[in-house]
Amino acid sequence: MIEHSVSALSQALAARKISSVELTQLYLERIARHNPTINAFITVDAEKSLAQARAADQLRSIGQAGPLTGIPLAQKDIFCTRGWLTTCGSKILGNFISPYDACVIEHFNSAGAVILGKTNMDEFAMGSSNETSYYGAVNNPWDMERVPGGSSGGSAAAVAARLAPAATGTDTGGSIRQPAALCNLTGLKPTYGVVSRYGMIAFASSLDQAGPMAHSAEDCALLLNTMAGFDERDSTSLDRPREDFSAQLKAATGEKPLAGLKIGLPKEFFGTDERSGCSPEVMQLVEAALAEYRKLGAESVDISLPNMKLSVPAYYVIAPAEASSNLSRFDGVRYGYRAPEYGDLNEMYARSRAQGFGAEVKRRILIGTYVLSHGYYDAYYLQAQRIRRLIANDFVAAFSQCDVIMGPTSPSTAFKLGEKAADPVQMYLSDIYTIAVNLAGLPGMSIPCGFCKGLPAGLQLIGDYFSEARLLDIAHRYQTVTGWHLQHPAGFD
Ligand code: GLN
Numbered sequence: 001m002i003e004h005s006v007s008a009l010s011q012a013l014a015a016r017k018i019s020s021v022e023l024t025q026l027y028l029e030r031i032a033r034h035n036p037t038i039n040a041f042i043t044v045d046a047e048k049s050l051a052q053a054r055a056a057d058q059l060r061s062i063g064q065a066g067p068l069t070g071i072p073l074a075q076k077d078i079f080c081t082r083g084w085l086t087t088c089g090s091k092i093l094g095n096f097i098s099p100y101d102a103c104v105i106e107h108f109n110s111a112g113a114v115i116l117g118k119t120n121m122d123e124f125a126m127g128s129s130n131e132t133s134y135y136g137a138v139n140n141p142w143d144m145e146r147v148p149g150g151s152s153g154g155s156a157a158a159v160a161a162r163l164a165p166a167a168t169g170t171d172t173g174g175s176i177r178q179p180a181a182l183c184n185l186t187g188l189k190p191t192y193g194v195v196s197r198y199g200m201i202a203f204a205s206s207l208d209q210a211g212p213m214a215h216s217a218e219d220c221a222l223l224l225n226t227m228a229g230f231d232e233r234d235s236t237s238l239d240r241p242r243e244d245f246s247a248q249l250k251a252a253t254g255e256k257p258l259a260g261l262k263i264g265l266p267k268e269f270f271g272t273d274e275r276s277g278c279s280p281e282v283m284q285l286v287e288a289a290l291a292e293y294r295k296l297g298a299e300s301v302d303i304s305l306p307n308m309k310l311s312v313p314a315y316y317v318i319a320p321a322e323a324s325s326n327l328s329r330f331d332g333v334r335y336g337y338r339a340p341e342y343g344d345l346n347e348m349y350a351r352s353r354a355q356g357f358g359a360e361v362k363r364r365i366l367i368g369t370y371v372l373s374h375g376y377y378d379a380y381y382l383q384a385q386r387i388r389r390l391i392a393n394d395f396v397a398a399f400s401q402c403d404v405i406m407g408p409t410s411p412s413t414a415f416k417l418g419e420k421a422a423d424p425v426q427m428y429l430s431d432i433y434t435i436a437v438n439l440a441g442l443p444g445m446s447i448p449c450g451f452c453k454g455l456p457a458g459l460q461l462i463g464d465y466f467s468e469a470r471l472l473d474i475a476h477r478y479q480t481v482t483g484w485h486l487q488h489p490a491g492f493d
């Protein structure tokens with residue numbers, strides 16, 4: 001059963017080859033066996049999961065099952081989940097049992113999906129390696145001495161080791177796509193506003209967006225069908241007609257199934273600038289994937305995103321600025337960690353935050369407070385916002401020349417645990433290819449495109465606004481003629 005995709009599991013459940021209780025049990029057993037070494041989950045609660053599975057089987061018995069009814073899924077611990085510990089990877093929320101569900105969780109619950117557990121993540125989603133989690137690093141199932149990527153590293157490792165058939169992630173600067181690339185998964189960050197942020201613990205609100213992480217584009221489409229939709233509780237949620245992302249997927253058939261598709265290749269991705277430079281091994285795999293797309297009939301056009309090089313500096317002003325404001329709510333008063341000893345109220349705030357937040361979170365709060373302060377606001381924050389606009393304009397110009405942009409997701413394959421932990425700038429540069437997409441609010445995907453020295457690499461697909469269905473289809477056609485996404489790490493059978 002663990003070989004099955006979400007869509008195959010859905011069929012097996014519909015055909016009564018297995019019940020949701022049996023399936024959930026199977027995954028819970030795998031988690032019990034492998035999680036102690038991988039550390040992909042922060043919280044597992046078999047009783048709660050099995051109760052949901054029983055309810056799903058019940059729904060099926062009265063003929064009310066949908067495609068995700070009874071499917072066990074891993075949920076990133078950034079989503080408030082009623083009755084579950086919801087930590088966001090932080091000590092400061094180490095005792096927080098959420099009294100309500102995030103919109104994404106509500107959607108999965110009403111679809112009858114089962115929550116298998118809450119996955120590990122960088123603290124408040126700040127990181128690219130999962131090493132900033134208060135709950136310990138996550139090991140990459142492809143090489144246990146390496147990082148799974150971040151911040152959705154727990155979700156990525158869980159799906160890669162098949163401790164869950166699929167998972168949710170969130171992506172503020174690359175946190176779905178980069179871990180997907182490092183763990184051989186397919187991950188999609190939708191257009192900003194397509195998935196509600198209600199109940200998703202905020203990092204940088206103008207950039208945060210939730211999306212699916214799975215083995216295939218087909219499975220991502222199934223999950224996105226449930227996740228997407230207007231929600232009036234999120235003021236940036238977009239009221240658009242519902243789409244069936246699964247129905248729009250087509251297999252690659254005939255001579256040139258992608259004839260006429262124009263793939264834009266930004267010279268900034270394929271250049272030799274050493275700061276943004278992609279490792280030659282990853283680049284070779286990206287080139288091979290592009291060759292595959294040409295066989296399917298696609299053409300490539302050279303494009304340019306001239307302001308792309310400013311995306312990391314602009315992001316590291318805007319994201320910390322928003323984070324410093326968002327994280328001011330964690331003060332030890334109403335919920336979360338409170339320092340055990342303090343004198344007056346101010347000392348209670350200061351100690352709770354000093355003890356509750358980790359180093360990376362503190363660094364971001366300091367940067368954010370600084371760039372928003374009087375005298376620096378114009379010099380940093382306003383400039384960064386202007387650059388953000390220029391970057392978005394670059395994409396508008398690019399999409400007048402091409403239908404989709406392709407390139408590497410991450411400049412390297414999974415790096416060693418500890419390798420970049422002491423050098424924040426090196427760590428920040430691991431998102432060099434993904435961050436501009438968030439600044440522009442565009443949809444982006446990462447799909448498996450091969451291996452170097454046994455480690456997976458990802459091909460990034462960037463689409464125009466609301467082109468999720470198109471991106472999923474372009475990915476799906478590649479996946480009907482290639483088998484990279486079907487490869488699994490050894491040792492987790
Ligand atoms: N790695 C980036 C950061 O640390 C992006 C994280 C994310 O997308 N949540 O901010």
